[in-house]
Amino acid sequence: MKIAVLPGDGIGPEIVAEAVKVLQRLEADGLRLTLEWGAVGGNAYASHGSPLPEATLKLAKAADAVLFGAVGDPRFDTLDRHLRPEQAILGLRKNLGLFANLRPALLYAELASASSLKPEIVAGLDILIVRELTGDIYFGQPRGRRKSPDGAFQGADEAFDTMRYSRPEIERIAEVAFQAARARKAAGHPGKVTSVDKANVLETFQFWKDVVTEVHAQYPDVQLEHMYVDNAAMQLVREPKKFDVIVTGNMFGDILSDEAAMLTGSIGMLPSASLNAERRGLYEPSHGSAPDIAGKGVANPLATILSAAMMLRYSLGEPEAATRIERAVQTVLRQGMRTADIAEPGTRTVGTAAMGDAVVAALG
Numbered sequence: 623m624k625i626a627v628l629p630g631d632g633i634g635p636e637i638v639a640e641a642v643k644v645l646q647r648l649e650a651d652g653l654r655l656t657l658e659w660g661a662v663g664g665n666a667y668a669s670h671g672s673p674l675p676e677a678t679l680k681l682a683k684a685a686d687a688v689l690f691g692a693v694g695d696p697r698f699d700t701l702d703r704h705l706r707p708e709q710a711i712l713g714l715r716k717n718l719g720l721f722a723n724l725r726p727a728l729l730y731a732e733l734a735s736a737s738s739l740k741p742e743i744v745a746g747l748d749i750l751i752v753r754e755l756t757g758d759i760y761f762g763q764p765r766g767r768r769k770s771p772d773g774a775f776q777g778a779d780e781a782f783d784t785m786r787y788s789r790p791e792i793e794r795i796a797e798v799a800f801q802a803a804r805a806r807k808a809a810g811h812p813g814k815v816t817s818v819d820k821a822n823v824l825e826t827f828q829f830w831k832d833v834v835t836e837v838h839a840q841y842p843d844v845q846l847e848h849m850y851v852d853n854a855a856m857q858l859v860r861e862p863k864k865f866d867v868i869v870t871g872n873m874f875g876d877i878l879s880d881e882a883a884m885l886t887g888s889i890g891m892l893p894s895a896s897l898n899a900e901r902r903g904l905y906e907p908s909h910g911s912a913p914d915i916a917g918k919g920v921a922n923p924l925a926t927i928l929s930a931a932m933m934l935r936y937s938l939g940e941p942e943a944a945t946r947i948e949r950a951v952q953t954v955l956r957q958g959m960r961t962a963d964i965a966e967p968g969t970r971t972v973g974t975a976a977m978g979d980a981v982v983a984a985l986g
């Protein structure tokens with residue numbers, strides 16, 4: 623199994639190094655992995671003149687999965703948009719056909735007080751948001767503005783974007799959600815998909831709802847419910863634990879996945895996966911390159927380590943290895959070990975490398 627390792631900028635190299643330590647420990651236990659490194663983001667721009675060099679793209683395309691750190695470097699914020707480090711992630715999504723974004727919002731009981739919600743509402747939260755990534759109003763045609771005298775927005779009378787989804791686009795994301803719910807059910811979750819739409823107002827989402835219902839016929843073991851997006855936004859803060867898997871379009875997913883992420887209160891803990899039709903994928907922490915703490919050895923590597931676990935589960939067919947990593951993370955939290963971002967009175971604050979070492983040790 624070939625993994626392209628793209629550490630990127632800021633804290634990227636520090637946190638990816640810890641995830642690699644964990645993978646190498648699993649390798650020592652018999653898991654067969656080949657890791658190959660590539661340049662991406664601001665580092666790649668500095669060395670190759672492009673945030674996503676051809677060689678990196680080739681490496682990512684040939685791999686079974688990509689382990690990604692983060693991109694973004696204030697030194698390059700004034701560059702033309704297409705040369706900025708953040709373009710690398712968009713280029714990878716497009717070239718690898720990554721249409722499904724999976725973001726678990728999981729709150730370990732040990733971190734319940736990190737949330738801005740009451741601990742009893744969020745303790746033990748474990749939900750999965752499946753966001754469609756390549757369609758919807760973000761990619762709609764036509765789009766534009768009317769009656770602008772000089773092509774600028776100033777003086778234009780209106781601007782518009784078109785919301786659009788095709789049947790295959792909805793079918794494939796619904797399948798990802800139902801399969802995820804089925805796999806979670808086997809692991810003790812309720813096995814329920816909540817499809818979030820705005821079918822009461824938008825034709826696109828009436829169509830979405832109908833197609834999701836059709837696909838559901840192939841998954842009788844999974845429960846399906848439909849919910850309007852405004853209600854879903856409310857229920858996520860009111861009673862988040864009543865969700866299991868949420869599936870929704872690109873724009874609603876963009877908003878709801880950030881809302882759900884914040885339920886857990888700790889950005890350094892949240893992994894993510896973006897998958898294509900062959901279930902190959904890109905795995906990365908939900909946070910960015912954190913230039914404010916880069917190079918200080920204090921970044922929390924757990925989101926990246928948990929992303930590596932998702933990679934084993936979703937792209938590499940190694941769910942047991944994934945669970946082993948997740949249990950090890952839980953063990954170190956239970957032992958009271960914390961990086962600075964999740965530190966609390968009575969816990970022991972450790973740096974990035976020490977946290978990675980602790981997870982390796984907890985793998986047993």
Ligand code: NAD
Nearest residue numbers: 692693694695708890909910911912913914915921922963
């Ligand atoms: P950020 O997520 O990098 O940082 C926000 C805050 O969270 C900072 O205070 C940071 O120190 C903290 N933080 C983030 N990850 C942490 C970790 N693992 N451990 C401890 N603390 C952590 O967001 P930002 O500051 O808005 O963006 C910084 C750069 O990252 C920008 O260039 C942005 O474009 C880029 N970015 C990249 C990605 C990506 O690579 N997918 C995603 C988001 C932002």
